[in-house]
Amino acid sequence: xxxxxxxxxxxxxxxxxxxxxxxxxxxxxxxxxxxxxxxxxxxxxxxxxxxxxxxxxxxxxxxxxxxxxxxxxxxxxxxxxxxxxxxxxxxxxxxxxxxxxxxxxxxxxxxxxxxxxxxxxxxxxxxxxxxxxxxxxxxxxxxxxxxxxxxxxxxxxxxxxxxxxxxxxxxxxxxxxxxxxxxxxxxxxxxxxxxxxxxxxxxxxxxxxxxxxxxxxxxxxxxxxxxxxxxxxxxxxxxxxxxxxxxxxxxxxxx
Amino acid sequence: xxxxxxxxxxxxxxxxxxxxxxxxxxxxxxxxxxxxxxxxxxxxxxxxxxxxxxxxxxxxxxxxxxxxxxxxxxxxxxxxxxxxxxxxxxxxxxxxxxxxxxxxxxxxxxxxxxxxxxxxxxxxxxxxxxxxxxxxxxxxxxxxxxxxxxxxxxxxxxxxxxxxxxxxxxxxxxxxxxxxxxxxxxxxxxxxxxxxxxxxxxxxxxxxxxxxxxxxxxxxxxxxxxxxxxxxxxxxxxxxxxxxxxxxxxxxxxxxxxxxxxxxxxxxxxxxxxxxxxxxxxxxxxxxxxxxxx
Amino acid sequence: xxxxxxxxxxxxxxxxxxxxxxxxxxxxxxxxxxxxxxxxxxxxxxxxxxxxxxxxxxxxxxxxxxxxxxxxxxxxxxxxxxxxxxxxxxxxxxxxxxxxxxxxxxxxxxxxxxxxxxxxxxxxxxxxxxxxxxxxxxxxxxxxxxxxxxxxxxxxxxxxxxxxxxxxxxxxxxxxxxxxxxxxxxxxxxxxxxxxxxxxxxxxxxxxxxxxxxxxxxxxxxxxxxxxxxxxxxxxxxxxxxxxxxxxxxxxxxxxxxxxxxxxxxxxxxxxxxxxxxxxxxxxxxxxxxxxxxxxxxxxxxxxxxxxxxxxxxxxxxxxxxxxxxxxxxxxxxxxxxxxxxxxxxxxxxxxxxxxxx
Numbered sequence: 001x002x003x004x005x006x007x008x009x010x011x012x013x014x015x016x017x018x019x020x021x022x023x024x025x026x027x028x029x030x031x032x033x034x035x036x037x038x039x040x041x042x043x044x045x046x047x048x049x050x051x052x053x054x055x056x057x058x059x060x061x062x063x064x065x066x067x068x069x070x071x072x073x074x075x076x077x078x079x080x081x082x083x084x085x086x087x088x089x090x091x092x093x094x095x096x097x098x099x100x101x102x103x104x105x106x107x108x109x110x111x112x113x114x115x116x117x118x119x120x121x122x123x124x125x126x127x128x129x130x131x132x133x134x135x136x137x138x139x140x141x142x143x144x145x146x147x148x149x150x151x152x153x154x155x156x157x158x159x160x161x162x163x164x165x166x167x168x169x170x171x172x173x174x175x176x177x178x179x180x181x182x183x184x185x186x187x188x189x190x191x192x193x194x195x196x197x198x199x200x201x202x203x204x205x206x207x208x209x210x211x212x213x214x215x216x217x218x219x220x221x222x223x224x225x226x227x228x229x230x231x232x233x234x235x236x237x238x239x240x241x242x243x244x245x246x247x248x249x250x251x252x253x254x255x
Numbered sequence: 256x257x258x259x260x261x262x263x264x265x266x267x268x269x270x271x272x273x274x275x276x277x278x279x280x281x282x283x284x285x286x287x288x289x290x291x292x293x294x295x296x297x298x299x300x301x302x303x304x305x306x307x308x309x310x311x312x313x314x315x316x317x318x319x320x321x322x323x324x325x326x327x328x329x330x331x332x333x334x335x336x337x338x339x340x341x342x343x344x345x346x347x348x349x350x351x352x353x354x355x356x357x358x359x360x361x362x363x364x365x366x367x368x369x370x371x372x373x374x375x376x377x378x379x380x381x382x383x384x385x386x387x388x389x390x391x392x393x394x395x396x397x398x399x400x401x402x403x404x405x406x407x408x409x410x411x412x413x414x415x416x417x418x419x420x421x422x423x424x425x426x427x428x429x430x431x432x433x434x435x436x437x438x439x440x441x442x443x444x445x446x447x448x449x450x451x452x453x454x455x456x457x458x459x460x461x462x463x464x465x466x467x468x469x470x471x472x473x474x475x476x477x478x479x480x481x482x483x484x485x486x487x488x489x490x491x492x493x494x495x496x497x498x499x500x501x502x503x504x505x506x507x508x509x510x511x512x513x514x515x516x517x518x519x520x521x522x523x524x525x526x527x528x529x530x531x532x533x534x535x536x537x538x539x540x541x542x543x544x545x546x547x548x549x
Numbered sequence: 550x551x552x553x554x555x556x557x558x559x560x561x562x563x564x565x566x567x568x569x570x571x572x573x574x575x576x577x578x579x580x581x582x583x584x585x586x587x588x589x590x591x592x593x594x595x596x597x598x599x600x601x602x603x604x605x606x607x608x609x610x611x612x613x614x615x616x617x618x619x620x621x622x623x624x625x626x627x628x629x630x631x632x633x634x635x636x637x638x639x640x641x642x643x644x645x646x647x648x649x650x651x652x653x654x655x656x657x658x659x660x661x662x663x664x665x666x667x668x669x670x671x672x673x674x675x676x677x678x679x680x681x682x683x684x685x686x687x688x689x690x691x692x693x694x695x696x697x698x699x700x701x702x703x704x705x706x707x708x709x710x711x712x713x714x715x716x717x718x719x720x721x722x723x724x725x726x727x728x729x730x731x732x733x734x735x736x737x738x739x740x741x742x743x744x745x746x747x748x749x750x751x752x753x754x755x756x757x758x759x760x761x762x763x764x765x766x767x768x769x770x771x772x773x774x775x776x777x778x779x780x781x782x783x784x785x786x787x788x789x790x791x792x793x794x795x796x797x798x799x800x801x802x803x804x805x806x807x808x809x810x811x812x813x814x815x816x817x818x819x820x821x822x823x824x825x826x827x828x829x830x831x832x833x834x835x836x837x838x839x840x841x842x843x844x845x846x847x848x849x850x851x852x853x854x855x856x857x858x859x860x861x862x863x864x865x866x867x868x869x870x871x872x873x874x875x876x877x878x879x880x881x882x883x884x885x886x887x888x889x890x891x892x893x894x895x896x897x898x899x900x901x902x903x904x905x906x907x
Contacts, residue, residue: 052755358804366851485679519687526680
């Protein structure tokens with residue numbers, strides 16, 4: 001059974017059809033990439049899945065549940081995490097605090113207990129801290145642990161964004177252009193992490209990406225979008241050799 | 256007939272007061288649209304403009320039009336200097352910080368005016384003081400209120416042409432949305448900002464001068480700034496026509512409430528209207544809903 | 550990096566980090582408890598007032614400094630708290646119940662104003678709270694059957710278990726105890742998930758939502774807590790002034806509170822206390838040096854507000870981190886001595902980025 005399915009979704013902004021008639025499924029444990037030229041609607045689809053936008057039509061099914069209209073703050077406790085294209089970290093907090101905020105959906109403590117910082121709250125805090133430290137170790141962020149995000153270089157921030165999403169312990173991870181702004185080495189590292197996340201943590205990944213090398217290296221299946229519609233869907237080689245896709249990217253002589 | 260006349264009278268009075276609110280609100284919005292700073296000292300700048308006009312026309316005896324024009328220019332220059340010397344230093348700081356800064360400036364201006372001109376109310380002669388205009392024999396309106404409305408409409412027309420037909424207006428928009436990119440495009444951002452402040456101060460001075468036939472100038476005149484601010488928010492901060500509509504709305508609601516409701520409810524009515532509008536339309540009447548694209 | 554060597558996660562969670570800190574806090578508590586035995590009544594009274602404003606400052610700090618919700622109407626919460634406490638006392642309710650009740654009722658009003666303003670941001674929220682504050686002020690004036698309107702309301706001296714709490718001493722200790730309690734609870738909140746959620750909302754609402762934070766609920770809670778704390782300050786304020794007048798809870802008082810939070814240093818609890826100290830001690834300082842100022846400056850009317858404005862302007866231009874910002878820099882200087890580098894403390898030049906697209 002697929003872990004996620006988009007059924008004929010569409011998104012209209014006023015008169016603009018950003019996404020139209022898109023349907024796809026994602027199998028558990030796979031890395032599913034969405035590629036396409038700018039303005040194709042890739043991030044719009046992400047924003048629909050993470051419920052920042054509500055689809056104008058169609059349905060989104062996650063783990064058998066229709067999530068098309070749930071409020072945005074409820075996707076985290078259902079196990080969906082996302083990173084943002086332009087990094088939406090909490091700039092005035094430390095790296096550790098950012099990761100701990102990622103643990104919020106697992107927090108069970110009551111309001112009054114927090115007022116008094118009862119031992120139950122302390123225990124919960126230590127448990128969250130341990131989980132966050134696991135993520136820090138996984139991503140090698142130890143030396144930045146107590147630094148303010150505002151002071152960290154861009155490449156590190158991208159990794160922190162990934163780490164914060166991992167703290168949710170997601171079943172589905174949405175990565176929005178994970179390699180944008182990274183140099184060749186950092187992109188390679190990102191590729192290794194994506195592989196590790198898939199293999200060690202068993203997380204399903206949907207990824208929007210422009211870097212074809214990265215897409216080819218990690219993806220199980222690829223979907224190509226242009227102008228809000230699907231051009232092709234298949235393995236990376238299939239899609240990259242599809243004539244429609246080539247035409248959308250490079251342009252061709254009118255037939 | 257009596258009631259209709261009464262209603263008309265109240266509406267004109269309200270519209271006139273509202274125009275003053277609107278002009279000050281306009282000053283707020285101009286600065287905000289360009290620099291994203293909120294100038295809580297706008298009311299005090301209006302007060303200073305009024306005092307300067309009084310000095311020129313009332314004390315030195317200059318011709319009304321000449322003296323007023325000069326007062327507007329002097330106030331505009333003051334606004335320019337304010338930005339160049341003080342506000343420039345705080346570019347890049349969060350909006351809240353700038354609000355507090357202008358609040359501090361408001362206090363300084365008020366105290367400064369008290370030292371320079373004393374704490375008594377002053378006024379000077381205008382061509383519109385105490386004159387009436389008759390319409391159709393029954394309707395009698397004060398020229399003072401009408402001059403406020405007319406002057407406001409004229410000024411707004413001029414400003415509209417300025418912003419929609421000149422390069423400076425576009426440069427101002429660019430500088431407000433992304434200062435760094437505006438620099439790269441060769442826009443002298445700092446000078447553009449200072450010019451905005453100058454225009455804004457000039458508009459405040461015009462408001463002060465228009466107000467003289469109706470109300471005397473004194474150190475506390477600037478308190479109208481808060482009402483004007485509320486009016487700007489009501490209209491939707493960032494919208495120039497919104498500022499005026501908001502101002503006139505607040506002015507008329509106040510007049511109506513002052514007449515039809517028992518005393519002391521005037522203030523509360525405009526506040527309730529304001530809250531109601533904001534709850535229903537959190538971005539104000541004409542404001543744009545701005546959402547971040549992630 | 551100067552950091553204490555840590556071996557347990559608990560050490561990061563503890564409020565007093567390390568033995569030095571613990572001793573410092575203990576000494577501070579002892580000193581403040583002993584002050585009334587040493588200083589005269591006037592100073593004790595003034596310090597009591599300082600504590601009350603520090604409590605209100607902490608309330609506003611949590612809302613504005615930590616959750617990023619600007620409120621220009623917190624004077625209304627002071628007023629609600631003050632009148633509730635005074636009215637309940639007049640009806641015979643014991644002090645130990647009337648004060649917390651005042652806090653709770655004010656918290657309720659805080660949630661009441663929080664809910665409709667959930668969709669508002671920044672400027673609009675500030676104006677909405679301003680309008681709300683003004684409306685409450687009018688209600689306090691007009692509902693004179695309850696509040697005594699313009700004639701004011703005389704506040705009774707409270708008793709706890711038969712002991713009268715009166716005079717400067719009474720207010721001092723009551724305020725001190727409430728302040729310590731409020732600061733302790735606030736620090737607990739800040740190291741718990743709720744505190745992190747508040748900071749998340751301040752820095753990025755969209756990603757806060759993606760992390761599972763319910764914006765509506767958290768903002769309402771923040772308003773409620775802030776109002777509740779301010780209400781407690783208001784209840785104590787009633788005893789400080791002993792006679793309540795409805796027009797004292799006006800926009801100017803709200804601005805004073807905002808200034809406290811700002812000059813003290815946004816985003817730190819210490820800042821609230823520094824700010825309150827500054828605001829309450831400034832008039833005294835001015836009064837003392839007034840006669841010694843050259844050019845007869847001291848005799849000018851309007852000296853106080855203009856000095857107040859001048860200091861505000863200078864703080865924002867040269868030390869936007871407020872008093873707390875300076876304090877932190879000072880501490881770092883001494884910690885790093887003699888290896889302190891000047892550039893490390895210099896403010897970075899930043900370009901204005903549109904806050905409309907936060």
